[in-house]
Amino acid sequence: MFIFGDFDRGGLRSRRGWIIGLGVSLALLGGMAVSMPLMASIAIETLIGWLMVAAGSAMAFSGYRERRQGRGGLGDILGAFLALMTGIILLAKPLSGVITLTMILSVYFFVEGLFKVVLALKLKGLKGWLWLLASGLLALALAMLIWQDLFAAAWGVGMLVGFNLLCTGSTLVALGISLGREE
Incomplete structure (x- = not known):
């Protein structure tokens, strides 16, 4: 979002269409996840499993090349093993992986909430800042x-990610609309 960069209201107004478009997209994806939470949970966990397998494969290739050229590479190979095993375990045991993801997601929501609250306080006085505060x-x-x-994770990850996307999308739409009214 706009947390770390310098921004001005004119710059936000010039990106108003993009802000609204992103908001609508996120809200639609969130609505789909909320309507099918278990499927969304397993899809998210499976995607992360495949990403870990891909990362492990890339690290193994890098480690192999480094070892072949006599530059070590043992760290890459150990990292590859860890990533590959993590990915394989997530793919083999999706519900256990969902519970782990639930813990990670809790930390993510906490940090995201803090950032949104800080940004809302930075934007205090701008129309729509309360929406951002509420979202945080x-x-x-x-x-x-x-x-x-944590054991409600079988449906919780999909539901919570979907609900968060829905709220974030709605917030961006409301912020974009309010930027147009401010002129």
């Missing part, structure tokens, strides 16, 4: 909700 507080509440029942 909601992300913090979701982080707390996750920690209360």
